[in-house]
Amino acid sequence: MKQINPTLFARLLNGIELFVILLVLLIALILQFVLNELPCPLCLLQRLGFFGIAFGILMNLWYGLRSSHYAIILFSALYTSFVALRQVALHVVTPGPGYGAPFLGFHLYTWCFIVAMCIIIATAFLLTLDKQYQQSVWEQRKQFRWIGNFLGGVLAILLIVNIISVILECGFHQCPDNPTQYTELP
């Protein structure tokens, strides 16, 4: 039986993880623009956390698998989960319907917490694959570079759309806690 290359397997899992993160960020943008659900400051911080996770995974794809890149993923996932947990707790103690419309039964901040926890578990699993570091980083950088470039391009586009949206929503002032309109649009 042909043995699976552990480095390739780990890189494939990293790619799937990045795809999921990009999907989450895309859904957030679709809900923002289609349902006109403006993100609150804590929601934006959660998005930043997801961008950090995506950045760590992309570093793995561009520069080869390294523990320092996994550290970026774990730090960002922990940050996202803390921010999401804070928002969940905020709506646990405050009576009311919560912020925004529920998506598939949960509010987006609850989904954020669940996804961040799944990322932490998936990354911990990836870290158990000791043999993934056997192939040199120079060899890894040559493999499937186009996939990393494509996903990196999508990530850059999502980041630019978010930058424009934040500037339109908040301008150069502090973002409103309960935004109802883009303050910079006429």
Add this chain to the structure above:
Amino acid sequence: MMNEFGRESKGTQSMMALLFILLLAALIFAYRGDRTKAIFTFYLTYILQIIWFLHHVTSSLNLQL
């Protein structure tokens, strides 16, 4: 400006757009092959993210932990 807890905000200038821009800069550094600058910019953004998060969560919630 009042924040989500009904308190006066400490600052009025936005850091949110800056955080996204810094992350984009980290991504550009990584793409151009400057790994050290990319990681440095990422951790700088990360520290600023923590500061901005703490700015939003200074009030205590009535939770029985």
